[in-house]
Amino acid sequence: MMQSQKEKAELIREISGVNPSKCMKCGKCSASCPSFQEMDIKPHQFVSYVLHEDIDALLESKSLWKCLSCFACVERCPRDVKPGKLIDAARQMVIRQKGADYLSADEIPELLDPELPQQLLVSAFRRYRR
């Protein structure tokens, strides 16, 4: 069943537990973000997109795969909006669809090197696929 933008916005709010209308657009999240340069939609813009229920753009954004979940934006947000949780919720919405995983087991062998810790594999699998 196709979901409307409004329903998707509702879902992203629900998964993240975030209320984007608390944002006062100070930009501290984007200023703090170590992946800012790599992101097509920046953390502070992410909040606005949810507020304006423009969710399809977020689900297609490469920012989902650039976020480090380092919680710098979560920690430093003066309004407790937690943009990182919104990004993760969008990521979840993508990978919860059938066949939409961002990482497959077949890719793993060529990504390995002798020093690579197990922790990296389990973490990536948890963030990138269901």
Place this chain on the structure above:
Amino acid sequence: MVYSYYPGCTLKTKAKDLDAYARACAKVLGFELEELENWQCCGGVYPLGSDEIATKLSSVRALAAAKEKGQDLVTVCAACHHVLKRVNDDMKNVEDIRFRANNYMELDEPYAGETKVLHFLEILRDRIGFAALKDKVVKPLTGRKIGAYYGCLLLRPSDRMQFDDPENPSIIEDFIRALGAEPVIYPYRNECCGGYISLKEKDMAKNQTDLIMESAAGMGAETLVTACPLCRYNLNQSRTQEKVPVVYFTELLAEALGVKAEAAETNAEAAADAKGNTKPEADTDKTEDMQEGGTQS
């Protein structure tokens, strides 16, 4: 004092030394790390979605097992610590998660976040005390300039982790001082190493760790110390010319307490044992299999 101990996947494989030094140091410091039976991998990262339940159950099992033994639950790995502490927080404070996780678990008594989760560094600070630790040091690391690398997972989000000041932490610097060395403060000590991004976006992680390494070296650090195997791996991938060696905090501790050689020996034996036993048993070392796959491709 006996603590329940949750080593985690990486301390059983790539970071055996982090584990071996921790155990050896605990003995010297007069507490025991009793490894939980049948612990399962925490998943490495905390599942952020508010509807995530199944991904939290391995942590709940470990937390409930420690509760049953009436012990605090200790971790050494920063990632395991982060996941266990936050899942515990959910079980304590989020009714929906507590209700649904307990429905899955079918424990004799529902789990509601009763276990205290402690990082090894917190034992040193809050239970033993850095002054008392200093008295136990037999080989002070005098003259060494050591930078603490905190990364994200120990500190953020601070309202959940309650570990230290997230922007100006001091626990590892105090630890370094207790061992007789000189802590080096540098701007990037609590910035992210890239974390799991280094699997698929290797350059992004290197951009991060280049900044951290340059910052640490620029301020005069000769060694960096961390509690996280992934931080250590990412930092070691840095492309900077002036590369500072990265060691686990338990290694420095073992050195200062005079048990480093002994612990390293046990660790080498354990590693050799594991290697000798891999082939005939059904429980083969998956890590090695994966690595072989990696070199072939």
